[in-house]
Amino acid sequence: MLLSMLKALIFDVDGTLAETERDAHRVAFNEAFRAAGLDWHWTHELYGELLAVTGGKERIRHFCQRFHPALLDQAEFAGLVQRLHQDKSKRYVEIVGRGGLPLRPGVARLIEEARAAGIRLAIATTTSHDNVTALLHASLAADAEGWFEVIGAGDVVEKKKPASDIYFWVLHRLGLPASECLAIEDSFNGLRSALGAGLPTLITEAQYTRGENFSGALDVLPDLADTNLRQLRQLHERRGALATGQQ
Numbered sequence: 275m276l277l278s279m280l281k282a283l284i285f286d287v288d289g290t291l292a293e294t295e296r297d298a299h300r301v302a303f304n305e306a307f308r309a310a311g312l313d314w315h316w317t318h319e320l321y322g323e324l325l326a327v328t329g330g331k332e333r334i335r336h337f338c339q340r341f342h343p344a345l346l347d348q349a350e351f352a353g354l355v356q357r358l359h360q361d362k363s364k365r366y367v368e369i370v371g372r373g374g375l376p377l378r379p380g381v382a383r384l385i386e387e388a389r390a391a392g393i394r395l396a397i398a399t400t401t402s403h404d405n406v407t408a409l410l411h412a413s414l415a416a417d418a419e420g421w422f423e424v425i426g427a428g429d430v431v432e433k434k435k436p437a438s439d440i441y442f443w444v445l446h447r448l449g450l451p452a453s454e455c456l457a458i459e460d461s462f463n464g465l466r467s468a469l470g471a472g473l474p475t476l477i478t479e480a481q482y483t484r485g486e487n488f489s490g491a492l493d494v495l496p497d498l499a500d501t502n503l504r505q506l507r508q509l510h511e512r513r514g515a516l517a518t519g520q521q
């Protein structure tokens with residue numbers, strides 16, 4: 275029986291393409307809090323806990339539920355979250371735009387290899403489209419946005435990871451079955467999201483996600499430094515063989 279071929283790579287962004295969380299997203303959140311006159315400060319440790327909730331607005335709400343529950347009853351709470359997150363996003367784009375946030379090892383090379391081999395590229399992320407393009411421009415290439423045929427980002431879906439909505443959204447636009455794609459993720463929430471859409475998924479563990487439960491992943495790697503496209507195809511084929519009962 276013909277094994278399903280690898281036709282597309284679908285990349286997560288935060289933690290997978292780059293270590294954006296501690297020194298970019300977290301810093302931008304803290305700057306936005308300060309600018310709004312709030313004495314909130316998300317330490318590296320606290321941020322690690324808050325990352326259990328994906329999405330910046332959702333994370334701010336979760337933080338308030340935990341540490342400032344009285345705020346939730348205030349009429350302007352939703353507006354406050356919206357404003358804080360808007361300002362945070364602006365600051366994140368500025369931070370990333372200054373450069374100095376490299377892609378993780380092997381990522382750029384793997385993307386180049388995939389492009390050269392005609393493998394289609396897509397993105398499925400919880401963060402916003404503007405944040406994705408800022409990172410691609412600053413850390414990959416000025417025209418890198420165009421390398422990705424589909425960019426599924428942020429609020430285009432109602433339910434963020436670990437829900438699978440964003441991966442279904444991307445698959446629909448690629449017009450491919452999940453079995454012909456490979457998702458590359460760094461987190462438990464991202465893995466649940468991708469697996470729920472039926473995607474074979476490779477994990478590259480990140481700063482904040484090392485040691486999470488990655489059962490169901492095709493493989494768990496410390497990074498992509500030693501991974502090439504041939505190996506990705508093999509991984510994907512092995513999974514196809516398992517799925518069809520061939521060994």
Ligand code: XBP
Nearest residue numbers: 287288299328329330399400401402
């Ligand atoms: C990471 C996230 C995002 C970022 C913050 O998602 O959960 O919420 O932490 O970005 P992924 P926003 O790894 O799926 O890319 O503030 O723009 O939500």
Ligand code: MG
Nearest residue numbers: 286288289460
């Ligand atoms: Mg991630």
